[in-house]
Each structure stands twice: as structure tokens, then as C-alpha cells.
Amino acid sequence: MSRENLNIVPFVSVDDMMRIVLAIGVEDFLKGLAEKVETDFCRWESFDKTARIASHSKDGVIELMPVSDGERYAFKYVNGHPKNMREGLQTVTAFGVLSDVGNGYPILISEMTILTALRTAATSAVVAKYLAPKNAKTMAIIGNGAQSEFQAMAFRGLLGIEKLKLFDIDRTASEKCRTNLGRFGFDIEVCSSGEDAVEGADIITTVTADKQYATILTDNMVGPGVHINAVGGDCPGKTELHADILMRSDIFVEFPPQTRIEGEIQQLPNDHPVTELWQVMTGAAEGRRNESQITLFDSVGFATEDFSALSYLHDVLPDAPFYQELDMLADPDEPRDLFGMLLRKEAASS
Amino acid sequence: MSRENLNIVPFVSVDDMMRIVLAIGVEDFLKGLAEKVETDFCRWESFDKTARIASHSKDGVIELMPVSDGERYAFKYVNGHPKNMREGLQTVTAFGVLSDVGNGYPILISEMTILTALRTAATSAVVAKYLAPKNAKTMAIIGNGAQSEFQAMAFRGLLGIEKLKLFDIDRTASEKCRTNLGRFGFDIEVCSSGEDAVEGADIITTVTADKQYATILTDNMVGPGVHINAVGGDCPGKTELHADILMRSDIFVEFPPQTRIEGEIQQLPNDHPVTELWQVMTGAAEGRRNESQITLFDSVGFATEDFSALSYLHDVLPDAPFYQELDMLADPDEPRDLFGMLLRKEAASS
Numbered sequence: 212m213s214r215e216n217l218n219i220v221p222f223v224s225v226d227d228m229m230r231i232v233l234a235i236g237v238e239d240f241l242k243g244l245a246e247k248v249e250t251d252f253c254r255w256e257s258f259d260k261t262a263r264i265a266s267h268s269k270d271g272v273i274e275l276m277p278v279s280d281g282e283r284y285a286f287k288y289v290n291g292h293p294k295n296m297r298e299g300l301q302t303v304t305a306f307g308v309l310s311d312v313g314n315g316y317p318i319l320i321s322e323m324t325i326l327t328a329l330r331t332a333a334t335s336a337v338v339a340k341y342l343a344p345k346n347a348k349t350m351a352i353i354g355n356g357a358q359s360e361f362q363a364m365a366f367r368g369l370l371g372i373e374k375l376k377l378f379d380i381d382r383t384a385s386e387k388c389r390t391n392l393g394r395f396g397f398d399i400e401v402c403s404s405g406e407d408a409v410e411g412a413d414i415i416t417t418v419t420a421d422k423q424y425a426t427i428l429t430d431n432m433v434g435p436g437v438h439i440n441a442v443g444g445d446c447p448g449k450t451e452l453h454a455d456i457l458m459r460s461d462i463f464v465e466f467p468p469q470t471r472i473e474g475e476i477q478q479l480p481n482d483h484p485v486t487e488l489w490q491v492m493t494g495a496a497e498g499r500r501n502e503s504q505i506t507l508f509d510s511v512g513f514a515t516e517d518f519s520a521l522s523y524l525h526d527v528l529p530d531a532p533f534y535q536e537l538d539m540l541a542d543p544d545e546p547r548d549l550f551g552m553l554l555r556k557e558a559a560s561s
Numbered sequence: 562m563s564r565e566n567l568n569i570v571p572f573v574s575v576d577d578m579m580r581i582v583l584a585i586g587v588e589d590f591l592k593g594l595a596e597k598v599e600t601d602f603c604r605w606e607s608f609d610k611t612a613r614i615a616s617h618s619k620d621g622v623i624e625l626m627p628v629s630d631g632e633r634y635a636f637k638y639v640n641g642h643p644k645n646m647r648e649g650l651q652t653v654t655a656f657g658v659l660s661d662v663g664n665g666y667p668i669l670i671s672e673m674t675i676l677t678a679l680r681t682a683a684t685s686a687v688v689a690k691y692l693a694p695k696n697a698k699t700m701a702i703i704g705n706g707a708q709s710e711f712q713a714m715a716f717r718g719l720l721g722i723e724k725l726k727l728f729d730i731d732r733t734a735s736e737k738c739r740t741n742l743g744r745f746g747f748d749i750e751v752c753s754s755g756e757d758a759v760e761g762a763d764i765i766t767t768v769t770a771d772k773q774y775a776t777i778l779t780d781n782m783v784g785p786g787v788h789i790n791a792v793g794g795d796c797p798g799k800t801e802l803h804a805d806i807l808m809r810s811d812i813f814v815e816f817p818p819q820t821r822i823e824g825e826i827q828q829l830p831n832d833h834p835v836t837e838l839w840q841v842m843t844g845a846a847e848g849r850r851n852e853s854q855i856t857l858f859d860s861v862g863f864a865t866e867d868f869s870a871l872s873y874l875h876d877v878l879p880d881a882p883f884y885q886e887l888d889m890l891a892d893p894d895e896p897r898d899l900f901g902m903l904l905r906k907e908a909a910s911s
Contacts (some may be wrong), residue, residue, distance in 0.1 A: 230906070264614050264627060273634050273660060288658065288667070315645070315654065540651065551710075
């Protein structure tokens with residue numbers, strides 16, 4: 212973008228986001244995004260990981276999640292209102308902004324409901340590259356809501372997952388997931404219980420939506436050697452796994468201070484050992500050590516992943532140019548003459 | 562806005578903001594906004610005044626300033642990059658978002674460079690209603706940059722200021738200000754020194770742009786009874802007034818914890834007495850007590866004022882409907898079927 216139109220900020224709408232993802236291809240988009248996520252995890256220490264700022268109210272929360280690497284700055288706006296579902300609204304909506312740290316100008320604004328679904332799945336798959344058993348082919352997905360298909364596509368793209376075992380307490384959700392994924396060549400089995408779903412699975416993805424302490428997986432369901440990709444427990448009071456599973460697993464997390472509050476490990480003492488994923492990816496810490504180890508990614512979603520997602524989107528925009536140009540920043544010819552710009556506007560209109 | 566299109570967020574561009582201000586009239590817009598600012602100051606304690614979150618870098622800062630009253634939530638994105646001026650860019654750019662606390666949905670996104678200039682001026686004028694000497698007619702404006710005309714218009718609208726005495730170290734700035742304000746019927750004198758400008762002024766507005774400890778006003782320039790509206794000193798290391806003036810003045814501030822860091826009073830000990838403006842407006846504290854008192858508004862700009870500005874803009878939008886509709890929030894027919902929405906988009910496009 213040239214200096215002449217720095218006042219213009221590209222805006223990627225929900226519709227444009229879909230056009231971009233379809234133009235690139237869902238799986239290729241997820242693979243490209245995963246590469247960005249991995250690269251950014253590998254330079255973890257270059258990020259200024261400011262805490263998120265939450266504004267709580269009776270019905271929910273609105274959060275701003277800023278992060279910067281010294282070159283780019285990003286923040287995501289995200290709300291969480293469980294009651295919205297009952298009113299036909301999204302529980303979570305999100306949008307984000309990417310800026311140039313050098314001059315402070317925003318360079319991209321984007322919807323982030325779809326983009327967050329994509330980055331969550333891409334992150335899960337990147338992590339599984341390091342933690343899942345070798346040659347994993349079968350994944351159980353427990354909870355077949357909005358995130359489930361994205362998880363399936365990302366694991367197919369990065370790990371070659373071919374067989375899916377689906378379970379949801381609402382069978383129509385599983386059928387929706389099967390229908391949506393039908394064209395992509397998966398071998399899909401809809402299961403009638405969580406026990407059925409995990410039978411023979413190399414990877415267990417839990418991605419349910421209940422905002423409560425739930426027990427999607429009990430201890431007897433998890434055999435040796437599996438990788439658990441626990442995506443659904445992501446805020447205080449919302450977990451999916453029985454604590455006994457946590458005790459048998461080696462637990463890997465994004466950013467411990469956040470995961471201890473929001474993740475599955477909120478059930479454990481604050482000093483329970485966990486491994487930071489960036490250290491696994493840089494080789495500073497060990498990932499999977501053997502075939503019988505149970506590995507657990509306690510996913511909560513971290514601001515750097517949104518940064519990676521917005522950066523990736525910014526990178527692909529020239530090749531998939533679906534966006535609107537927003538005249539968002541005042542750019543008077545003479546910075547000291549903002550009022551004159553207003554008067555000239557009047558003269559031009561009359 | 563009906564439930565059916567909650568996914569659509571109105572966006573007010575720079576161009577639209579100018580159209581709105583011109584449709585309502587600059588002075589009427591400032592008066593309406595001032596009323597909102599005053600009303601919100603009077604219910605100060607209903608606001609959740611979260612601290613701003615700053616991301617500092619070598620060349621500047623990017624800040625997010627959130628605030629909520631339990632019904633509405635607003636945040637402003639604002640950068641400050643002094644070096645931008647040399648590169649023909651704005652030192653400060655800003656945009657903001659207003660949301661419904663009940664469901665977390667954004668309901669307005671707007672440019673905030675022009676809007677911030679308007680709210681800063683409106684706030685100054687509201688404050689002066691309480692602090693300026695009775696029947697003030699003459700205002701000196703020292704520093705005739707981007708904010709100067711807005712200040713003049715707001716003081717005319719709220720206090721009936723008719724005579725302006727302008728001074729800037731760059732005389733072309735003063736001439737620009739005189740030209741821009743020419744049509745509005747002010748009696749304008751361009752002065753050759755700060756001393757000339759303050760001679761006979763009832764109100765002294767300082768609004769220079771130097772990012773440094775400057776001394777725009779020295780002690781001998783300020784006679785008894787004047788009101789000083791000190792707008793330009795607004796960040797650590799940037800002040801305009803000699804400390805001796807502060808010692809002779811009764812000082813009024815927006816939010817003491819912020820002003821002690823950013824305002825003129827950063828020059829004073831941390832326990833120097835100041836009066837909070839909301840208390841003056843609600844009658845809990847005294848404003849101007851007599852004709853010889855020097856009153857000083859140490860303006861730094863606070864998040865509630867941005868909240869007031871975005872709320873006011875949202876209120877007037879039906880009468881001045883200049884905005885674009887942004888498809889910013891994913892709104893699948895079935896919230897659990899985000900992926901299906903993507904597939905249906907593909908089907909519809911092919």
C-alpha cells in the first residue's frame with residue numbers, strides 16, 4: 212500500500228473472508244495459516260504479550276486482546292455472551308485490527324469469527340504435528356458444532372487424518388458435520404457414544420460448547436499413546452475432561468498464566484507441571500517421548516495466534532483481493548488544518 | 562437496528578463524519594456533544610473506568626482505551642507517533658467502537674480523528690461554563706494548529722465568546738486559523754507574542770503541539786480572574802505552563818490518576834490538591850468562587866469523553882444517515898454451522 216492512501220484501511224467482511232478462504236481453498240488456507248502460527252510460536256520471545264483487558268457484565272464479557280512483535284501490532288475484540296444462543300445470536304463475535312508499529316497506522320481490519328475458527332483449528336493441527344502418535348490416521352471428534360469441520364480439515368491438511376469418528380449429544384450436529392465434510396473424502400463414522408467414538412482413535416479432539424464443568428471424557432475412555440486435543444474448555448468454569456485424565460497426561464499449553472485460569476488445568480493445583488508449546492517447537496523442550504505416553508494440548512487460544520491469523524490474512528490479500536477500502540483515518544493535506552478540511556468538504560458539496 | 566441485521570455494523574468514515582458534522586452544523590454538533598459530555602460527567606460513578614492499555618515502541622505508542630457504563634461499551638484505538646509529522650503523516654490517528662453490553666455486539670465503528678477534535682473542544686467548553694469568569698467575551702488561543710478552530714467554535718457555542726486573540730510561533734498557523742474562522746463572525750486579532758495574546762483575555766486556551774516541556778505561559782502573563790484551558794500538555798514529558806502558574810491556580814482535572822501522569826500537574830508533587838470536574842458538575846465541589854481566582858482546566862482527554870462522543874454520534878445517525886454498512890459479524894442461520902455457511906457461499910458463487 213503506497214503512502215498516498217495510508218488513510219485507507221482494507222476491511223475484510225464476513226463475505227470477503229469466505230471468498231478469500233474459498234479462493235485459496237480451505238485446506239490450503241489452513242496449511243498456510245498453520246505455517247504462520249508455527250513460525251510465530253518459534254519466535255515466542257519476540258512478542259510483547261500484554262494481558263487481555265476484560266470488561267465483565269451481568270450477561271457476559273467483552274475483551275480486547277492486544278499483542279505486538281515490535282513490527283506489527285494486533286488486537287482482537289471478542290465478546291462472550293452465553294445467553295445469546297437462546298436469542299438466535301452468536302455467543303461469540305469477533306473482529307480484529309493489524310497495525311504498523313512504526314507509524315501506528317492500522318493496515319487491516321477484519322471480521323474474526325471465521326478467522327478465529329480457522330486459526331484455532333490450524334493451531335491444534337500444528338501442535339498435533341509435535342505431539343500426536345506417528346502415522347495417526349483416525350481422529351475422534353466429540354462435539355460436532357461450529358469448530359468441528361475446521362478441526363477435521365486442518366488435521367487432514369497437516370497430519371493426513373483420513374478417518375473421523377464423530378459424536379455429539381445432539382445427533383443432528385454429527386449429521387451436519389458428516390454432510391459438510393462429505394465431499395472431502397474422509398471416512399466418517401457417526402457414533403452413538405463418546406466411548407464408541409474414541410475406540411481406536413489416535414487423536415481425540417474434544418470441542419463441545421457447554422459453558423460448565425462437564426466430563427466429556429472419563430478416565431477409562433483414554434488408552435495409552437493417544438493425543439488429546441482439548442479445545443472446548445476455554446474459560447473459567449468451563450472444562451471437558453475428568454481431572455484423572457489430566458493426571459495421566461503430559462500437558463502442553465500456549466501461555467501458562469492464561470491456561471491456568473481458562474484451560475482444563477484450572478482443575479489442578481497451580482504448580483502442576485506443564486510444558487510450553489513454543490519450547491517444544493523450538494526444540495528446547497521435549498514433545499512426545501514414546502508410544503504409550505498420553506499427550507494433551509489444553510487449548511484456550513492465545514493472542515499471538517490472532518496476530519498470526521491477521522498477519523497471514525494481510526499476506527494473502529494481494530492474491531485474493533477481496534476487501535473494501537475504508538476511509539478510516541483523517542488525512543488532511545496539512546496535518547494542522549483539520550478544520551479547513553471540513554470547510555473545504557462543505558465548499559465541495561455546495 | 563432490527564434483530565435481522567445485527568451482523569451489520571454502521572461505519573462512519575472520515576468523509577461521512579464531515580458530512581454528519583456539516584449536516585448538523587459545526588456549532589450545533591459541538592453543543593449537542595457538549596450536552597452529552599456534561600450528562601456523562603454528572604453520572605461519573607456509573608462508569609467502569611478501566612485503565613488504558615498502552616503498547617510502547619521505539620517510535621511511539623498504540624493505546625486502547627475502553628470504558629463501559631453497564632449498558633454501552635466503547636473503546637478508542639489511538640496512536641501517538643511524533644516522527645510521523647516529518648513524514649507527512651498524522652501524529653495521532655484514532656478510531657473507535659461502541660457496543661451493546663447486553664449481547665456484546667458492536668453497534669458502531671467510527672473514525673475518531675475528527676470526532677476526538679470535536680469532543681476535546683466540547684469538553685473544554687463544558688468545563689469553562691463552570692469555571693470561566695462571568696460574561697467572558699475574549700479568548701486567547703496560543704497554538705493555532707488542528708485543535709484551535711474547534712476550541713473557538715465550542716466556546717462560541719457554549720459561552721458566547723466573540724473575540725479571539727491568536728498567537729502561534731508560526732504566523733501562518735494563526736493566519737490559517739483566522740481564515741478558517743472568518744465566516745463565523747468572530748472578531749479576530751492575530752498577535753505577535755503570547756504576551757499580546759493574553760492581554761485582556763478572560764479565557765486563555767493553550768493548545769500547542771510540541772512534545773516537550775515547554776513554557777507557553779509564564780507567571781507574569783497570567784492576571785487574576787482568568788480561566789486557563791490547558792489542552793496541549795497531554796502526555797508524560799509534554800507540558801505548556803510554568804509551574805509557578807500552577808501554584809497560583811485552582812486546578813480542575815478529569816481523572817486524577819491519569820492527569821497526574823499526563824497533565825500539567827506532572828510538574829507538581831503527587832499530593833498537590835486538585836478538584837475533580839464531575840464533582841463540580843454535580844455540585845459536590847465548588848467551581849469558580851470569586852472574580853480574582855485563577856482557574857485551570859488541566860485537560861488530557863479521558864475515555865468517558867470518547868464514550869460520550871461515540872454515544873452522541875450513534876444518537877444523531879438516524880437524522881444524519883451518512884455511514885456504510887459493514888458486514889462485520891458472522892451470522893450463520895444456524896450458529897453451529899459456520900463451515901456450512903462457507904460451503905453454501907461456494908455453491909452460490911459457482
